[in-house]
Amino acid sequence: MQEKGTVSSDIDLKASVDSFTGILLHDMLRFTDIPTALFVQ
Structure with a gap:
């Protein structure tokens, strides 16, 4: 994508x-750390 100019070359x-x-892994770990009691309605 950098060669095509879609993504900045710098x-x-x-x-x-x-x-x-890192952002994805952090979000997955944070999501699995939430107590299941929060999802009970």
Whole structure:
């Protein structure tokens, strides 16, 4: 996508992918940490 011009060429792709993966993993861990009592209606 950088070669096509869709993604800026000054972005460090490895750092961006690492950050994105960290955000996803953090959200998954946080979601599984919520007590199930919160979901009972």
